[in-house]
Amino acid sequence: MAEATLPTEIQLDIVTPDRLAAHDAVTWVTFPGKDGYLGVLPGHAPLLTELGAGELEYTSGNAKHSLAVDGGFAEVLPDRVIVLVQTAERAEDIDVERAEKAKERAEDQLKRFSDPEVDLQHAQEALRRAIARLETAKKYHA
Numbered sequence: 011m012a013e014a015t016l017p018t019e020i021q022l023d024i025v026t027p028d029r030l031a032a033h034d035a036v037t038w039v040t041f042p043g044k045d046g047y048l049g050v051l052p053g054h055a056p057l058l059t060e061l062g063a064g065e066l067e068y069t070s071g072n073a074k075h076s077l078a079v080d081g082g083f084a085e086v087l088p089d090r091v092i093v094l095v096q097t098a099e100r101a102e103d104i105d106v107e108r109a110e111k112a113k114e115r116a117e118d119q120l121k122r123f124s125d126p127e128v129d130l131q132h133a134q135e136a137l138r139r140a141i142a143r144l145e146t147a148k149k150y151h152a
């Protein structure tokens with residue numbers, strides 16, 4: 011029987027409710043799983059995981075790419091990774107000033123945690139997104 015050959019690339023698709031944020035043949039991808047970062051190479055065993063907020067990085071050819079992502083799932087197959095997320099921004103497209111303002115707003119709301127007007131969960135999620143955007147953009151601008 012012929013030996014099965016391992017794939018050498020992964021077809022990566024990152025999909026948000028509004029757009030296809032990435033469609034690339036990649037040799038490596040890492041993303042924020044719920045229990046920490048997960049790195050995937052071609053031939054990885056199939057799995058389905060929830061995503062946390064953070065930075066998704068991948069290598070395509072000689073280029074490294076980075077996006078801030080939040081809120082979704084990733085399906086990993088030996089030669090495909092499909093990422094379905096609420097938001098995804100490429101590092102170079104992140105508006106740092108906007109993310110800093112969002113972070114300040116969320117922190118301010120969290121300080122007023124006893125105020126019944128404050129939606130704590132919403133503030134925590136907004137803070138998480140803002141931090142992910144700032145961390146992703148910081149590496150790009152470093």
Ligand code: ATP
Pocket residue numbers: 097098099103104105106108109112136139140143
């Ligand atoms: P803000 O309060 O600044 O709107 P948010 O976290 O509430 O931040 P989201 O609801 O997550 O914003 O995103 C709304 C849209 O704006 C999405 O398309 C998202 O990709 C984009 N977006 C949000 N913040 C930024 C940013 N700092 N830079 C670039 N795009 C952003």
